[in-house]
Amino acid sequence: MQLISEFYPLLKTPRNIVITMHQKPDGDAMGSTLGLYHFLHNSGHQVTVISPTNWADFLDWMPGVDKVLNFEANKEKCLALLDNAEILFCLDFNIFHRTKHLAPHLASAKAIKVLIDHHEQPDEVNFHYGISDTGKSSTCEMVYDFIMEAGGRDELTQDIATCIYTGTMTDTGSFRFPATKASVHRMIAELKDTGFDHTAVHNHVYDNFMESRLRFIGFALLNRMEVLYEYNTAIMYIHQADLQKYHIKTGDTEGLVNYLLTIKGIRFGAIVIDRTEERKWSFRSKGGFDVNQFARKHFEGGGHANASGGRSDESVEKTVEKFKQVIQAYKTQLQ
Ligand code: 5GP
Ligand code: MN
Numbered sequence: 001m002q003l004i005s006e007f008y009p010l011l012k013t014p015r016n017i018v019i020t021m022h023q024k025p026d027g028d029a030m031g032s033t034l035g036l037y038h039f040l041h042n043s044g045h046q047v048t049v050i051s052p053t054n055w056a057d058f059l060d061w062m063p064g065v066d067k068v069l070n071f072e073a074n075k076e077k078c079l080a081l082l083d084n085a086e087i088l089f090c091l092d093f094n095i096f097h098r099t100k101h102l103a104p105h106l107a108s109a110k111a112i113k114v115l116i117d118h119h120e121q122p123d124e125v126n127f128h129y130g131i132s133d134t135g136k137s138s139t140c141e142m143v144y145d146f147i148m149e150a151g152g153r154d155e156l157t158q159d160i161a162t163c164i165y166t167g168t169m170t171d172t173g174s175f176r177f178p179a180t181k182a183s184v185h186r187m188i189a190e191l192k193d194t195g196f197d198h199t200a201v202h203n204h205v206y207d208n209f210m211e212s213r214l215r216f217i218g219f220a221l222l223n224r225m226e227v228l229y230e231y232n233t234a235i236m237y238i239h240q241a242d243l244q245k246y247h248i249k250t251g252d253t254e255g256l257v258n259y260l261l262t263i264k265g266i267r268f269g270a271i272v273i274d275r276t277e278e279r280k281w282s283f284r285s286k287g288g289f290d291v292n293q294f295a296r297k298h299f300e301g302g303g304h305a306n307a308s309g310g311r312s313d314e315s316v317e318k319t320v321e322k323f324k325q326v327i328q329a330y331k332t333q334l335q
Contacts, residue, residue, distance in 0.1 A: 007114060007129035008150050010087065016046045018085040018111065022093035023052040023100040024250060027205060029092040030055060031167025032116070032139035034064045036089060038160045039147050048081050052102040056251020061204045062166060063159035071102045078102075085111040092139040092167075094122035094132065094302070116142050119303060120292045134304065137179040140167030144187050161191035166201050173258070174202075177306070209252065216246035221259060231327050232334045233268040234260035237316050240274045257282045268327075268334055272312070272319055279319050281310040289333055298326045 019036055021029035033049045041047045049068045059065065071078045082088070088111035096103040106113075107126065115122060115130030118139055122132040136142050144164050147155065165188065172180045175188075192198065220236060227234045236256065242248070253273055260269030261284055268291070269284045281299050283291035284307050291308040295301035299310025299319075312319040327334075 001115065001124040001127045001130045001132075004114070004116070004129055004131040004146070005149065007112075010112065011040070011043065011045070011150065014044045014046065015086045016084055017087045017089065018048050018050055018081055019089040019091060020050045020052065020099060020102065020106065021091050022098040023102075025051050025053075025055045025059070025092075026167075026254065027059060027170030028138045028140055028167035030059045030062060030065065030068075031163045031165075031170070032091045032143045033089075034062055034068070035140060035143045035160050035163035035167070036091065036116075036146070037064055037067075038157060038163065039143075039150075039152055039155060042155060042157065043152075050078050050081070050102070052099040054250055056254060057249065058205050058208055058251050058254075059166075063162055079105060082106075082109050082111070085109065087112050087114060089114045089116065090127065090130075091116050091143070092119075093117060094119035096123070096126060116146060118142060120305070121302065135179065137177070137181070137184050138168045138171035140164045140171070141184060141187060144191075156191065156194050158194045158196040161194040161196040162201060165191055165196065165198055166205065169201065170205065210247070212246045213248065213252045216242070216248055216252070217256065217259070219246065220256065225260070227263060227266070228324070228327070229265075231268065231331060232265055233270065233327060234263055234266045235269075235320065235323065236260060236271040237320050238271070238273040239316055240276070243274070257284050260284070261286055270323060272316060272323075274316050279312040279314065279316055281312065281319070281323075283308045283310065289330070294330075298322070 017040055019033045021033045037047050037049050050071055051068055052071050054070050069078050082105055088109055094117050096106050113127045115127040117132050118134055118136040120134055224238055225236045257269050257271040267286045268289055272279050272281045283295055285291045290305045292303050292305050295308040295310040301308055301310025303309055
């Protein structure tokens with residue numbers, strides 16, 4: 001993978017560009033792809049954003065989201081666009097299999113592949129150009145850097161600012177995680193100068209759910225949480241029937257894992273949700289316990305040191321049992 005600085009000259013002429021992100025995109029995936037979309041589109045390129053899957057309602061207001069193609073719902077069109085693309089941007093994921101059924105098509109695409117990402121251990125051999133920086137708060141922050149380095153300081157618009165702000169906000173836990181350096185706040189100040197409405201972003205993302213989701217959270221906290229004090233760990237497990245009973249949709253379980261870390265002394269939170277195809281784990285930690293390593297070693301996953309995900313083909317009961325087994329080896333680390 002060559003340095004991203006070597007890539008900028010390729011944008012001097014108008015290009016056919018596809019931008020993609022990880023499956024079930026979060027605020028950072030959608031924010032970074034759309035932020036980059038607006039910048040490149042305004043610069044005269046032909047740009048399409050493809051999401052491997054559908055996305056949460058709490059992202060469905062973002063500027064440009066109406067033009068994002070869901071691969072699972074528009075396969076033929078997406079494949080034709082990929083075929084025609086000269087440049088393929090891959091944002092907010094480190095390895096193709098994070099794009100689910102889109103993965104083989106990304107791997108075989110003829111386009112010049114550009115990675116912009118902040119996850120650990122990227123699969124660099126599959127990209128021609130790129131930047132991977134695990135010290136960055138978000139891929140959105142990296143898109144901002146990209147725009148600045150590509151000479152676009154004067155091209156910042158309210159739409160770009162709104163998108164970049166959204167993903168930075170969601171990936172930093174509203175600017176509280178350690179990766180929220182002074183440079184992040186300086187970036188936000190610069191974005192704010194465009195006049196975009198940051199309060200509206202918070203309202204769209206955090207205050208726009210159905211009553212049933214709040215009732216579901218109450219149910220899960222009461223009935224599906226276990227605190228393992230000797231490991232300073234809390235876990236939660238959600239069954240298919242729970243999701244159905246409360247009409248839980250994509251995105252409704254986002255952030256649930258964070259409640260576990262609000263208990264005094266708890267340094268490791270883990271939630272497993274029974275998605276039809278697999279049991280999906282989310283891991284979060286505070287301090288030195290590395291959940292990227294934990295997810296890689298035990299649950300076929302990865303991510304960041306303090307936020308990662310994994311999966312299992314076993315039942316909820318079985319995978320929770322396995323979790324309780326493997327965690328025993330980390331007792332001293334977690335104390
Ligand atoms: P979440 O728990 O919010 O789904 O994911 C937390 C972080 O870990 C995100 O940055 C996400 O991209 C990453 N992540 C989630 N699941 C996986 C996985 O299965 N593999 C890898 N490599 N990263 C994951
Ligand atoms: Mn991210």
